[in-house]
Each structure stands twice: as C-alpha cells, then as structure tokens.
Amino acid sequence: MPDLDQLNRRAIGCLLGVSVFGLAICGPTYAAETIKIGSVLSITGPASFLGDPEDKTLKLYVDKINAAGGVAGRKIELVVYDDGGDANKARTFATRLVEDDKVTAIVGGSTTGTTMAMIPVFEEAKVPFISLAGAIEVVDPVRKYVFKTPHTDKMACEKIFENLKLRAFTRIAMISGTDGFGTSMRAQCLKVAGNYGIQIVADETYGPRDNDMTAQLTKIKNTAGVQAVVNPGFGQGPAIVTRNYAQLGMSATPLYESHGVASKSFIELAGAAADGVRLPAAALLVGDKLPDADPQKKVVVDYKQAYEASAKQPVSTFGGHAYDGLFILVDAMKRASSADSDKVRDEIEKTKGFVGTGGIVTMSPTDHLGLDLLAFRMLEIKGGGWTLIQPGS
Template sequence: MTCHSHFKSLAIAAAIALPLSGLSIYSPALAQQTVKIGSVLSVTGPASFLGEPEDKTLRMYVDKINAAGGVAGKKIELVIYDDGGDANKARTFATRLIEDDKVVAMVGGSTTGTTMAMVPVFEEAQVPFISLAGAIEVVDPVRKFIFKTPHTDKMACEKIFENLKQRNFTKIAMISGTDGFGASMRAQCVKVAPTYGVQIIAEETYGPRDSDMTAQLTKIKGVAGVQAVVNPGFGQGPAIVTRNYAQLGMSATPLYQSHGVASKSFIELAGPAAEGVRLPAAALLVGDKLPDGDPQKKVVVDYKQTFEATAKQPVSTFGGHAYDGLYIMVEAMKRANSTDAKKVRDEIEKTKGFVGTGGIVTMSPTDHLGLDLSAFRMLEVKGGDWTLLPPGT
C-alpha cells in the first residue's frame, strides 16, 4: 500500500468513526515521533471561500515539511476540524484540540467570530494560536498566546483613506456588513477617518444573508456630496453590493472594498460590475506584476504556482494567511529546537524579518501581527483581473 493510499484509508476510517465530529483530516504522519498541530477552519458554510483554501494550503505544506524531515526532529501530525462558520462549534473543537488531541500549537480561525470564540480556550491552556482572521480585536489588546497573520481591518481603513486623500476625496458613504469583520472594520474606519480628513456623511448596513442591497444604496445615492463609497465586509455581501451599485448607475462614484474580498471569486461573483473597484490587499494577488527586486516576489510567486498546480483553483490571499501562519509556527519550533508550547510561543513572538505572502513580519511583545501599512498594496480591478496601482494614484 502506498503512503498516499494509506493516508486516504486512514482519513476514510476517521470519517466513519467520527461522523459527527467535523474532523476533516487527522494524520499525514504516523511515526511515533510526531508533533500535533491543530486547526479549526470554516471549510464549509458561508465562509468556505476562506476556509477551503486555508485547509488545502495547510495539508499541502505539512506534507512538504514532513517529506523534508519534519520539524525539530518530529513529523507534523495535523488535526483539522471544520466549524462551518459556526462560533459555537469552533469553541467546542478548540476544547477538543486541547483536551483530547493534546495539540502543542494551533493555526486556524477563518473568521473573526470563530477566532474570538476560541481565543479564551487557547489563552487559558497556554497553547500558541495563530489566527487567520481579519479584525484588529484578535491582537488588540495583546494576549500572550494569541497571534495572527492577516492585515487588520484598521490597516485596511488607513490604506483606503490614504488613497482617498491622494484623490482629494473628503466626503464618503459607508455600507457595512453586520458580521464580526464588517462591524469591526466599520468601527475602525469611523475611528481613523478624522486623521485623514475624511467625513462619513452617509451610512448603511446589511446582514450576512441579505441578497439585495438596492434599498440601502438608493439611500446613499440620494445623499448630496458623496465622493466615494467604502464597503467593509466579506463573503458574498460585497459582490452583491458591487452588482447593485452598477445596476443603480453609481459606477461614476469610486467604490472601495476591503481585503476581506481579496480573491478571484469576488471578481467572478461581481462580474463586469467589479471593473474599477479598488481595495487594499497582499502582494500575493499581483505577485507576477511585482518588480523583480521586491523581497516578497519569490515567496508569493512560488506559493501561487504550488497552490494552483495542486488545488486546481486560483490563489487567494486567504490560503496565503495559512501558509504564513504555518511557517511562522514551524520556524519558531526550529529556532526553539523544541515543540514545547511555551518555548514555541516565545519564539513566535521573536519572529523578525519573516518574508510571507502577507508581507514582511517582525513581531514583538507589544505586536502579535508584525506587519505595517507597507505590507498592503492598493489594487484595482481592470479587465476582470487585479492590477497594482502605482503609488500616488
């Protein structure tokens, strides 16, 4: 029996034995000398566009790491649960990872809601948790065992407002999702707007299951003086907003989205209406368009080629967050020459100059993200694809 077929049979056996567990993969490594790393992801459900590429990324790169000899003398045993985007399930699985699976570290948490439900579990157990969620509240205030890889919603607001300022736009409207990420980003944008001389003169919201935002956008359209519209949100909502925006003939007013829609699926869902939309995102989406001297170019191009060849789907920044989280964790274990949870935590916090898909990461006791605004690129949809905006445009 080949290693691959043996792994498949194990996965099938696990699925049969645990029909209600949500466990999607257990162990790609069977050696006695293993280190267990856990993950709880939204592989199915409304946030699957986040969780699915994260899941595929973790699987493919754990296999690569194990094939190269593992970490700190041990093979990685990966335990992944699918929370379906449900925060209560996420917390249950987090507890299971600690109490039953005895993981020494965790990379996961596709959404802000599921992440925040799991934070107390890992903090109390003193097990390092690198989240893949967007909101700043994951790492602010700093908690000893909690880290994250994606740019924050506050940074997204700052990058958007920086661009608005360059274009001399001072009066905007916001239409925000009421989900955890949308609500958090809306609050951050309201907070930082005055710093950039931006006035929010109209505001609307929509729920995660809403399928038409025409009424809210019609109200915004009726407010005089709106120079641009900002849409904090993720999932299908922003694509619906973008389509309704075009249907109402609002396309002459610039529309900004967040990094919460930084995948090709947003462009596919929004269709031609996405043309001209701007958003801040990681370099990963425009890796091939980066100058050769860019320190991130090799990392993002290699990840994109590996992911697309293996997963047979376009790369997204979300899988990239999982790549960054896994390798920050693995490099911390290598530096510690240990898989002890507390030693690994200490080394994660000492991460310096890590070149990832999201940027160049340097963490500290007061910064458990380690990215600054330069890690964000401002993109615009042109010809049905992402283009990199030159600085100052």
C-alpha cells in the first residue's frame, strides 16, 4: 500500500494528466485520497448494547477528524459492517474488508466470539486489528497484528479479588455466563483466586438464553460460608442474575459484576436490585467525580459530553473502547506518515502514554493492550447511578 506522500504525488499527477508510478489511468481524486478504516460490530442483536455505542462513536469521531483536515490531509473513509453478534458473519465481513474494501486497519470486534473468529483473517492478511472485546485470549498469546483496548477479564478478576481481600472476604461463589467472555473470565478467576487467598466454594453457570437463574442462585444461597458472589458475564444475563439475587433475599451478601455490564442499560435492566452491586470499570463512568489533577479527567469528560450530545443516550465504556481504538490508530498513522498497514502496525505497538477513556496506554512487542490495574476504578451502584469507591474501602 502506498504511503501518504506517494498518494499525494499520485493525486497531483492525476490532476496534471500524467502517469505517476507507471499508472496510466487515474481514478477519482477523492477516492485515491481517502484512508479506509474497517469495522465489524454487533450493532444489532443480543450484543447491540456493545456495538451500537461503538458504531456511534466511530462515526462521530471520524466525522470530527475529517472536518479538522483528516490525517495528514487525507480523509478517513469508514467501512462498517454489522455482524449481529454472529461469529460466522463476522468472519465473512472480515474477509470482505480485506479482499474487497482493502482497508488499512480495523477497529472493531464487539464480542470475544466475533473477535476470535476474525483474528485469523487479519493475521493472514497482515492488517492491524484493534479489538474492542474483553477476554484476555484476544492478546494472550500476543499476535503480531492484533491489539485491543478494553481491560481484560483477568484484570477484572484481579481488581475484584483485591477489593474482596480488603474487605476480608475469602470464601466466594461464582455464577458465570457460558458465552465467550463469561467462560474466559471464569477460567481467569479460577486461575488467579489463590493469589489473593480466595477460595471458590460454589461455581454455577448459565446460558446466554436463560431467563431465570433462581435455581443456580438457590444452590449458592444454600452453600455454607459464602461471603460474596462474583458474576462473570455480559449482556442481559447479569441483569437477570442481579434481579433474581434480590428476589431470593441475598442482597446482604455482596455481589460483584464484571466490566461487561459497565453501562446505564445494565442499571435500567436490573432496576433497584442493582443498588450495592460493585464492579471494576473505566474512569469514563465517573469522570465528573475524578480530581482535576487526574490526567484522564479532560479526556473522559469531553468524550462524555460529545457522545451524549450526538447520540442522545447515556455514555458507556463500550463506546469509549471504540474512541480509544480509533485514536490509537490515528496517532499511529500520523507517526508513521503512512497508510501502509505494516508501518501502521509498528507504530501502534510503539504507543506510549496515550491517555484514553480506558486508561493510560503504553504498548510493547510483548503487550498489545498496554493497561495495568491502575486503569480500573472500583465502582458501586447507588441510587441508579455510579459511585467511585475510595481506595481501601
């Protein structure tokens, strides 16, 4: 793929009617000047609470970037496909982005399942892919062309267990979704629990189409010595768990959810039962509560205001993941002075000190996420809103 300077010279050659780099025919100048960025998102379907804000965010900020002159004078052309949460469709669209649309890079992949289906396509084509999915398996093991922006499920387990340890809770139960994210996070929690002195004394699961988890929660309720419950999962499942939890009179036992529910829609679905639930999440949800000296405050407050004014709906961390992915990519293209996929990939990997909605990102050849546990904030839902738990509580 030609770099930005080559494309500029080619466009000038077309305007003068001369051959450049052996090209006898020039296409439309505008098409030659655009940089194509692809995206496959779950805009509709069961994961639309992820894909819809991601889609809205990408379109909002691509328009802003183009209005400000684009990338080194070149406009971004955003190509978006909706997989509806279907991994097979995601893979088909991934192939289309590579073979037909010939994109420079991809920001997308709303779920772990759709992301994992697309990875082989982008790896084989050597096109950088910044995923918006949560599971650690997206970037562990590290793949040359695959990156991601959300905190991992392993980090969520560690942040939750940190808080459990502070509260002297050592005996917990888990109830996990069997979707890709829930399965992965459950495995990560089981793996790291011992590092925090946590004993898992009950371990239940539920399917993505289950609409009542009373039976599983009753088993947990009847298990002796359970001090807290952790629910790895995303989508409607955790909201059902939370409602059933309250219905069974279990609210005196602390309930922890994952960052997979970090949106206002979870609170709305769970209703009053959500009060008291704790979860690790990005600073975005509590931007107005951050101290002015926090380096993320301006980024998250500005994004929240811009998104809510445009989308007419509450901000979520999921749209924030798309914001981070887009600007990590744009910054990399600017540093590379190129739209060449390999050069852009190399610059993404060199990302250092990028202040995003999810944290401060510093990547390396062995770390294609670039976040640590400090990027997570522990939140508690109170009165239908987010509150920031102070360190040590």
